[in-house]
Amino acid sequence: MAGIVGYGAYIPRHRIKVEEIAKVWGADAPSYKKGLMLEEKSVPSPDQDTITMSVEASKRAIKRAGIDPREIGAVYVGSESHPYAVKPSGTVVAEALGATPDCHTADFEFACKAGTEGMFVALNLVKAGAVKYGLAVGADTSQGAPGDALEYSASAGAAAYLFGNDDLLAEEVATCAFMTDTPDFWRREYQYYPRHGGRFTGDPAYFKHIIGAAEDILSKTGLKPPDFAYAVFHQPNGKFPFRVGEMLGFSKKQIETGWLVNKLGNTYSGSSPLGLTAILDAAKPADLILMVSYGSGAGSDAFIWRVTPRIEEVRSLAPRTRDLLDGDKVYLEYGAYAKFRRKIRKAE
Amino acid sequence: MPTPSKHWREIPQRYRLEAGKCTRCGYVAFPPRLVCPECGNREFAPVKLAETGTLLTYTVVRVAPGGFEDEAPYAVGIAELADGVKLTAQVADCAFADLKVGLKVRLEFRKLSEDGAAGVIAYGYKFVPA
Amino acid sequence: MRDVAVIGVGMAKWGELWEKSLRSVFVESALLALEDAGVDRIDSMVVGCMSSGLFVGQEHLGSLLSDYLGRAPVPAARVESACASGGLALRQGFLEVASGMADIVLVGGVEKMTDVTGCEATYALGTAADQEYEGFHGLTFPALYAMMAVAHMHAYGTTREQLAMVAVKNHDNGSKNPLAQFPVKISVEAVLNSVLVADPLRILDCSPITDGAAAVILCPAEMAGKFKTPGVRIAGTGQATDTIALSSRKDLCWLESTRVAAKKALAMAGRKVEDMHFFEVHDCFTIAEIMVMEALGLVPKGAGGKAVAEGLTRLDGKFPVNPSGGLKAKGHPVGATGVAQAVEAVKQLRGEAGPRQVKGARRGLTQNMGGTGGSSVVHVFEAM
Numbered sequence: 001m002a003g004i005v006g007y008g009a010y011i012p013r014h015r016i017k018v019e020e021i022a023k024v025w026g027a028d029a030p031s032y033k034k035g036l037m038l039e040e041k042s043v044p045s046p047d048q049d050t051i052t053m054s055v056e057a058s059k060r061a062i063k064r065a066g067i068d069p070r071e072i073g074a075v076y077v078g079s080e081s082h083p084y085a086v087k088p089s090g091t092v093v094a095e096a097l098g099a100t101p102d103c104h105t106a107d108f109e110f111a112c113k114a115g116t117e118g119m120f121v122a123l124n125l126v127k128a129g130a131v132k133y134g135l136a137v138g139a140d141t142s143q144g145a146p147g148d149a150l151e152y153s154a155s156a157g158a159a160a161y162l163f164g165n166d167d168l169l170a171e172e173v174a175t176c177a178f179m180t181d182t183p184d185f186w187r188r189e190y191q192y193y194p195r196h197g198g199r200f201t202g203d204p205a206y207f208k209h210i211i212g213a214a215e216d217i218l219s220k221t222g223l224k225p226p227d228f229a230y231a232v233f234h235q236p237n238g239k240f241p242f243r244v245g246e247m248l249g250f251s252k253k254q255i256e257t258g259w260l261v262n263k264l265g266n267t268y269s270g271s272s273p274l275g276l277t278a279i280l281d282a283a284k285p286a287d288l289i290l291m292v293s294y295g296s297g298a299g300s301d302a303f304i305w306r307v308t309p310r311i312e313e314v315r316s317l318a319p320r321t322r323d324l325l326d327g328d329k330v331y332l333e334y335g336a337y338a339k340f341r342r343k344i345r346k347a348e
Numbered sequence: 349m350p351t352p353s354k355h356w357r358e359i360p361q362r363y364r365l366e367a368g369k370c371t372r373c374g375y376v377a378f379p380p381r382l383v384c385p386e387c388g389n390r391e392f393a394p395v396k397l398a399e400t401g402t403l404l405t406y407t408v409v410r411v412a413p414g415g416f417e418d419e420a421p422y423a424v425g426i427a428e429l430a431d432g433v434k435l436t437a438q439v440a441d442c443a444f445a446d447l448k449v450g451l452k453v454r455l456e457f458r459k460l461s462e463d464g465a466a467g468v469i470a471y472g473y474k475f476v477p478a
Numbered sequence: 479m480r481d482v483a484v485i486g487v488g489m490a491k492w493g494e495l496w497e498k499s500l501r502s503v504f505v506e507s508a509l510l511a512l513e514d515a516g517v518d519r520i521d522s523m524v525v526g527c528m529s530s531g532l533f534v535g536q537e538h539l540g541s542l543l544s545d546y547l548g549r550a551p552v553p554a555a556r557v558e559s560a561c562a563s564g565g566l567a568l569r570q571g572f573l574e575v576a577s578g579m580a581d582i583v584l585v586g587g588v589e590k591m592t593d594v595t596g597c598e599a600t601y602a603l604g605t606a607a608d609q610e611y612e613g614f615h616g617l618t619f620p621a622l623y624a625m626m627a628v629a630h631m632h633a634y635g636t637t638r639e640q641l642a643m644v645a646v647k648n649h650d651n652g653s654k655n656p657l658a659q660f661p662v663k664i665s666v667e668a669v670l671n672s673v674l675v676a677d678p679l680r681i682l683d684c685s686p687i688t689d690g691a692a693a694v695i696l697c698p699a700e701m702a703g704k705f706k707t708p709g710v711r712i713a714g715t716g717q718a719t720d721t722i723a724l725s726s727r728k729d730l731c732w733l734e735s736t737r738v739a740a741k742k743a744l745a746m747a748g749r750k751v752e753d754m755h756f757f758e759v760h761d762c763f764t765i766a767e768i769m770v771m772e773a774l775g776l777v778p779k780g781a782g783g784k785a786v787a788e789g790l791t792r793l794d795g796k797f798p799v800n801p802s803g804g805l806k807a808k809g810h811p812v813g814a815t816g817v818a819q820a821v822e823a824v825k826q827l828r829g830e831a832g833p834r835q836v837k838g839a840r841r842g843l844t845q846n847m848g849g850t851g852g853s854s855v856v857h858v859f860e861a862m
Contacts, residue, residue, distance in 0.1 A: 013441050046419060047440060047458040051471065055457040083469055092471060096363040096457055330443075339418075346418075358610055379611065385721070405632070405730055407624035408677040409616060413604050414597040416616040424621055426725045434725040436612050444677075449632045460615065470614075 002127040003171040004305065005067065006162035006314070008060025009277040010053045010139075011264065011324040014043040016337045018152055024334045025147045032152055037238020041155035041265025043332055044141045046340050050079040051089045053158035053270075054137040055096045060318035061135065061160040062097065064169070072099040072162070073131025074122055077107050078114025078269045080187075081141045093137065104131070111185060112234055113295025114138065115269035119161055120175055120301055126163045127172075134163045140268035145193035146343055153237055155265025159273035169314055170280065170305040173288070174221045178212035179299030186297065201296070202240075210234065210244050210292050213300035217290070221304060225249040229287035232258030232275035234294035236266045250290075257282050263325055269295075276305075278321040285309040352468045362472035365399070365455070367433070368392030376433050398430035400478055403451040408444050415461050427453050427475055440474045452478040479576045481699035483709035483862060486515025487821040492690030492809040493659045500534050500590035501546045503811075504691045508547055508586050511693035516706040520695070521580035523547075523554035526567030526587040527813035532602035534593050543586070560606030561762060563587060564816025565846025565855030568694070569715045572857075575696050587817035588691035599687050603812070606849040608723035620684055620763065622724050622850045624676035627765040630731035631678075634780030636768065638678055642669035643786045644764040645682050645806050651793055652803020654833040659688050659809030683764040688809030692818035702862065710824045713749070713841075714858035716742030722852045733766075735854035736773035736845055743843070747858040751775045754858070755839040756826055757797060758819035760847040761804040767791075770845055771799065793836065801826060801834045816846035816855060827861040 017040045022029035033039060044053070054077050062069055075097070077089040090105035104125075108114040115138015122134030139158030144151030184205035187194035197205075210233055218224065225231070231250045233241040238261050245255045258275035267274055272293040279289055289305040338344050360366040361379045368380035372389040378397055383390060406425035409416070416422070423439040425447070439447065440458060453475040462469040488510025495503060504525070512520075525543055530536045540554030559566040564587030571585035591599055604613045607622060630636050646666055652658040664682060672682040702709025718738035721727055727734070744751060751774050759774075761767035768782030776797055777785045785791060791799035802808050802822040805815060823842045825831045836842075840861045847854045 045440065047438075047460070047474065049459055049469075051469075052457050052459055055471075059457075092363075095359060096471070098364055328441075330441075358614075385726075405625040405629040407621050407628060407679075408674075409618060409621045410673075410677070411600065411618065411620065411675045412597070412616065413600040413613070413618050414595075415601075417597060419616065422616060424615065424617055424625070426625060426730065436608075436617060436723065436725045437615050449628065472615075474615075 001168070001171050002123055002163060002165050003168035004161055005133065005164040005167055005169060006061035006063070006065025007277050007280050008057040008064065008160045008318050009274055009321040009324055010057040010060070010158045012042050012044045012048050012053070012156050013328055013330050014045055014332050014340070015040045015329045016043050016332045016334070020334050021152055036152060037262055038152055038265065039262050041153060042157055043337055043340055044156035048156065049083045049141055050077065050081050050139045051083055051092045053156065054089060054093045054139045054160065057139065057158040057160035058093060058097055058135055058137055061162045063318045064314040065162045065164070066314070067133060067162070069098040072097065072103055072133045072135050074104040074125050074134040075099055076105070076118035076122055076136045078109070078118040078136065078138050079107070079140050080109060080111055080114060080268055082107055110299065111295035111297050112268045112271055113293040113299055113301055115159065115273045116293035116301035119273070123163045123172055123175070126165055132164065136161050138269040138273040140270055142268045143193055143341060150196065153266040155267050157264060157267035157270040157274050159270050159277050161273065167310060168308050169311040170307050173304040173306050174217055176213060176217045176220060176302050177299060178209050178216055180209070182298035184296045184298055205296060205298050206236065206240055206294050207244055207247070209298050209300040210294050211247060213302040214248050214290065214292050217302040217304060223288070223304065227288055228254060228290050229283060230257055230279045231255050231290040232272050232279060233292050235259065235261035235271045235275060238262045260321070260325060274321060280311060281315060281320040281322065283307045283311060285311060355468065355470050365397035365473065367395050367397050369395045376431065378433055378435065397433055397435065400452070400454045401427035401429035401435070403427050403449060403453055404434065405449060406439060406447045423447055425475060438474045441476045446477070454478040480578060482572050482575045482696055482712045483699040483702035484694050484712065484820065484824050485697050485702050485705045485707065485709045486511045486517065486695035487824045488512070488514055489657055489692040489818055489821050491657045492688050492811060494592050495689040496592065498689065500530060500536060500588060501542060503590055503689055504543050504586060504588040505546050507691040508584060508693040511584065511695050514707065515695035517582055517695055520549060520552055520582045520584045522574050523549065523552055523584045523586070524567045524571040524574070525554065525556045526563035526816060527556055527589060528558055528560055528563045529602045529605065529812065530590070532605065534590050559853045559855070560848030561760065561812050562816055562846045562848035562853045562855045563813040564692070564818065565844065565857070566717065566816065568816060568820050568857060569717055569855055571696050572712055572715050575698055581697055581701065583696045584693060585696060585817060586691060586693040587814035589811035589813045590689050591687045591811060592689050596687070606852070612723055618676065620676040620679050623763040623765055624679045625724065626731045626769065626850065627678060630765060630769065633731060634783070636783035638670065639666060640783035640787050641683055641764040641768070642666045644761060644767045645669050647786070647792055648761060648800050648804035648806040651801050651834055652807020655803045655808060658803045658807050659686060660807050679763055685762050685805035685810035688811040690809055690811035690814050692814045692821050694817060694820050694824065699862070708828060709862050710827045711860045711862050712857055713860045714743035714745070714747030716740060716746065716856045717854065718742070719853050720851055722849065724850045731769060732779070733769050733773040733847070733851040733854065735851050736770055736847060736856070739854040739856040740774050740843070740845065743856040743858050747860070749841065749858060751843070754841050754843045756801050756836040756842045757799045757845065758802060758822050758842070759799055759804070759845045760815070761800060761806050762810060766847070767799060767804065774845065793834065798836050801831065801836055819844035819846060820857065823859040827859055
């Protein structure tokens with residue numbers, strides 16, 4: 001039986017409020033806040049990127065797992081904001097953790113579900129006995145185009161998962177994928193900002209694939225929503241996870257614990273993985289957790305986890321996600337935010 | 349523009365804080381070196397630096413050197429780590445008014461510099477308040 | 479070992495010398511020194527320059543400057559010890575004469591710093607620090623000295639005002655030096671209100687970026703009488719190194735290399751620090767002058783700030799420090815500074831310092847330092 005042996009989260013300290021962004025673009029802040037159920041988002045400082053956050057989240061996962069990093073046989077980093085177009089984030093992460101040189105590495109890309117894709121692969125390599133431990137990270141410092149609706153939510157964060165066959169803190173019960181070619185949100189090579197299909201990103205994209213994957217995994221396992229203690233869905237804004245949860249038959253209470261987006265924003269490849277870390281910070285042994293990611297383009301990965309007693313022994317070995325989210329925040333004005341996010345055109 | 353080799357060579361130190369401990373007198377050399385400056389011994393055992401410490405001194409760089417202009421002002425400091433080694437690094441995520449001798453810090457992995465928009469990115473350690 | 483004397487000094491005005499190149503800056507001061515000495519021939523040349531490669535893309539200064547002085551095939555060496563390059567050049571020249579290898583030696587120092595941007599200059603100066611473990615993290619020289627200041631203030635209660643008083647005193651002296659880059663007085667308020675460079679150091683705590691050169695002519699002391707002006711004897715020379723990185727030092731606000739170099743130079747001269755009538759020291763930053771005073775043993779450890787506040791180091795004080803105006807007012811063309819200190823010492827001991835004259839000066843000490851104290855060079859001069 002394979003599953004999670006360690007998990008770790010990283011959230012930068014800086015934040016910007018919806019009102020601050022709305023002020024600059026002349027938008028109506030209260031309607032954005034209400035419509036998106038969003039208050040503020042995390043902002044990476046100029047010295048943070050997908051790689052730095054992945055390293056810190058991974059170190060926390062290793063702390064909880066209590067393993068020797070040299071035994072990690074695969075490192076996968078999923079992101080849509082890898083610092084390099086060619087040269088993997090994974091090599092820097094593996095080197096920083098001390099997992100090199102006998103370690104498989106590649107970067108994953110699938111909009112917001114790159115992290116969970118990496119999780120699926122790492123988990124199954126472990127299951128197949130190909131590696132003793134596999135590490136998968138979902139991390140992003142994605143950009144929202146200035147003045148675009150996505151600017152209110154595009155944020156930064158990382159969640160790392162170490163998979164193994166023994167001493168699990170959560171067992172894998174089932175996985176499945178639901179994927180089609182749907183161009184709801186994309187970015188062409190050499191373009192700085194992504195583009196999206198507006199309302200097309202709703203029903204035919206987010207909802208169709210999450211529901212597709214969730215229904216598949218529930219029918220495959222014979223489980224029903226009330227069987228679960230928690231459910232976490234991809235969180236592009238505050239409303240969608242509750243709506244899709246309701247459509248599937250999950251209650252607000254099941255979704256709340258993993259719902260970080262109102263204070264965090266959409267961490268893209270980190271979104272449902274970070275939500276899962278917050279759940280693992282609170283879950284009890286034998287709890288069942290449903291996790292369904294969503295990546296534009298489009299697809300969803302569904303996982304069902306069963307928490308083991310070991311969670312209580314290791315959870316406090318690294319910072320809790322809610323503490324990272326709520327503690328020591330530093331608020332930025334739009335000017336500093338634009339400078340941090342390199343939205344200001346400078347001399348060559 | 350330096351070729352990547354100069355930075356790559358320091359990766360074990362910048363990424364993993366690998367140091368050398370003199371087998372005779374226990375002096376910890378970071379970065380590792382060939383001759384112990386305390387006792388002249390040539391043998392060292394591999395060790396890693398401690399990741400927490402206390403600031404001995406600090407300043408805020410307001411006039412930055414080339415490559416760091418966009419980051420200024422930024423804080424830097426020398427901390428004494430838990431293993432007694434003194435280390436120099438930037439201090440990130442700390443309001444300048446909170447900087448003080450005796451501030452407890454830990455090391456975090458951050459981007460140190462990049463060679464323009466097309467060059468190699470250099471990663472390493474910075475202090476953050478513990 | 480023979481006794482060595484300085485028989486000529488030369489220095490043109492320092493500043494932002496846009497019309498002058500490195501070679502013309504050097505040659506101008508060298509010619510002044512040769513003229514002052516009244517010598518024709520030179521047997522050897524030693525030049526101190528920190529970073530001509532980074533500032534103007536020029537290395538091989540020995541050849542270039544010998545060529546441009548019209549002196550080829552005279553042997554010429556360029557020496558480097560960061561900001562102590564000039565002092566080191568003096569020491570190397572001294573050794574050539576003392577050893578009998580050469581009789582007439584031209585020692586020069588030069589730096590041409592204004593052909594690059596401020597950022598590039600900061601980078602070039604930063605090469606005196608540990609590149610991989612200080613510079614790489616964005617440390618600059620002002621930042622390193624600022625950290626020494628914070629440590630000194632924390633350990634001994636040295637104040638911001640005391641630092642400012644160092645700059646004010648040096649400008650008082652520099653205002654009497656027509657060759658200085660900034661021959662003007664400043665006030666403590668002006669220092670405290672000037673823009674921050676690296677907290678707590680402000681722009682007026684920092685020596686400037688300067689183009690300039692200085693030169694001296696050395697000969698065996700027994701030969702000095704043959705020349706125009708009275709010779710001044712170099713009675714002692716001392717050099718010492720310390721760790722390159724500040725963080726490797728045992729004490730973050732103590733200049734051990736200065737202590738050791740001074741001890742050696744004074745021992746060689748058979749003198750004590752109290753025997754000196756004036757001091758030309760390396761005030762690259764105001765805090766440096768305070769730490770140097772302590773390392774020389776002029777005041778107890780930690781008492782430097784208080785001594786400055788009490789006026790002990792003024793021109794009319796108990797131990798005049800930097801009668802020339804120091805690096806702060808005179809300027810700091812890096813490689814030239816150590817030689818310019820010698821120029822001032824000689825002028826003082828000849829009684830030629832005019833309004834800056836330290837009355838009755840018979841003996842003086844110069845201290846030149848590289849980086850954050852990674853190297854120090856000290857010389858003791860005595861009137862003959």
